[in-house]
Amino acid sequence: MARAPENRRQALVKLAWVGIWLIYLGAPVDDLVHGHHAVAVTVVAALGLAAFVVAYLALVFLRTNTGERPERWVYGILAAQTALSLVLSAALGKNWLVLFVYVAVACGAALPAKESRWAVPAVTALLAAVGAWQDTGADLYPALLIPSLLGGFAMVGVKQLVRTMRELREARETVAHLAATEERLRLARDLHDLLGHSLSLITLKSELAGRMLPDRPQDAAQQVADIEKVSRQALVDVREAVSGYRRPTLAAELAAARGALASAGIAARLPAAERPAGLGSQGEGALAWALREAVTNVVRHSGAATCVVALRVEDGLATLTVSDDGRGPVADQRSGNGLTGLTERLILAGGTLDTGRSGDGGFRLTATVPADPAPVGADRRGGGG
Template sequence: MGRAPETRKQALVKLAWVGIWLVYLGAPVSDLADGGHGVLVTTAAALGLAAFVLAYLALVFLRTNAREKPEQWVYAVLVAQTGLSALLSATLGKSWLVLFVYVAVACGAALPFRESRWAVPAVTAVLAAIGASVDSGGDLYPALIIPALLGGFAMVGVKQLVRTMRELREARETVAQLAATEERLRLARDLHDLLGHSLSLITLKSELAGRMLPDRPDDAAEQVADIEKVSRQALVDVREAVSGYRRPTLTAELAGARTALASAGVTARVHADGPPPGLAPEAEGALAWALREAVTNVVRHSGAATCVVALETAGGLATLTVSDDGRGPGDDLEPGNGLTGLTERLILAGGTLRTDRSGDGGFVLRASVPLDPAPVGAEGGRAGGGRE
């Protein structure tokens, strides 16, 4: 329901459900079969009835699922059906009054509600007027007035139900697309942050090992061993990110930050030991990603000699600050993919991200996330750094 037939089988099934109600045309068919009319009248009436049935099937079959405003031919067909019903009923007798019921149903199926709510009663009124003249006994047309009204408005309800089903199906498809898009964004953010950090560290250690090789092969071998560890861990992280289980911790990222900064020859001043009390796992993960991104950018872009990492809690917020004394940001301070993805992570955790120039002319990043309402009994340092 709510979807146009897409295959021949679906079209035949729908046509069968529409056509089954034609059984109530038995009265006019019996009137023709009784032979009470001349050959010319019978032939003309049979052709008119066939044209009426084809028009009815076309309207109900084609217009029930339609969402656009009806074309002009729809109104023309409905007017023609009404005129044909009036002509056949007035000339052939009360057995043909049942055609008006089908006209009312066609109005409900083919017209929008603001028009069908008037068209159905109008067709019923025409039925009552002609029935009063051709059925002097009054035993037939009252029995058709209620079916005409109920059938017409029932089809209006069916069309409304079809529209609702269509909107629900479209909404479900939209939700599925949004979920897929969000998963792609999550995966892109994770892979960018994971591989950016790991590959930067591998590059640094490879360059360091290359400089050590001629004179200090033992130290070079140690760097190569570190490269192997980093690459293996990167592989594990990527697998976890793809599986959706990756959630870094502040403790691990603080240790990784010290290692990465030391390998790059940057003096690290870390004023934090781990997550403060009251920090939810989602918020801790967002700060851990912020620390990873900030340190990666210090190593790759800043040319800094010193990097300060601090974590403090105040005003119900935990704030991570990473700042360096290297090359500061450009005048436009345009964020790259890393900072854009980091902003999205923090927003999902209810936090914020701010970037600026540090007091030493370098770059500072501040990432803040809310703490749980429970009292927090720890003090941290300050936050900053990152520019990608």
């Protein structure tokens, strides 16, 4: 309705729908056939009626339902329709008053709401004036006033409904696109964090196995066994990440961090491997990802001899701090993909990420998330993910 068809099928459906309402032009057609007018008058009137119908169809098919101001030809067609209605009804009688109803409907369909609000009543008022003059018996034109008003304003409402439905459809497509984008970002973050940690550990253990192989084959075999174990776990983690069920726990990540730091020859001071009281599963998952990323960076880049992990919950906030005594942050160094993804994770959990130089001159990472005491019991009963 009030929208240009986009293909032949839509054009045929719209023509059939509009054609149903053209049946009300039966009164003018009957007057042409049985009105006993002169031949010249009948021919001119028939041409005028044909021009009126063509103009009406042009508005219905070509005027799109947009919030933009109508083109000049729209106003020209409406003015021509009004003039034809006035001339034909004034010259040929009350049977032609129905043309004003079509003009009112066309105004409602083709004009913006602000303009149609006065255009429809104006056309109806013109119908009332001409009808009072032509239909002295007052048996026809009063019955056309209500259809003129209702038809015109109904088109305004239908046009607004169509516009709203179109906006809702576009909004739904936008939401679907955003959801797909967020899922791609989630998968990219998970794979980066999972594989970065696992591959770093595999690299370390491979180097250890290579150094042990000539003189300590049994120790080298143990490192190879650890490599196989890490590889299998990485495969499981990737499958869970792709399926959307991956949520690490602090206990698992602390155990993994202890092993990774030991393999790298870095002395570690870690808290107890349990979830602190007052920390929900979502916050635990975010801090677990932060711990994994921080330890991976310590192992790969820091050159540190000691790594300290602290975890506390106070004042409604859970804070994880990972610091080392290595090289420390480099001036003007941009954050890598890992820290960027970690920042996004913490933001989704309502938390923040802060990095800087530690007290020992190394690197410090601090992740903070809101603590939620209410669901702790439920989280402990339901597991950490």
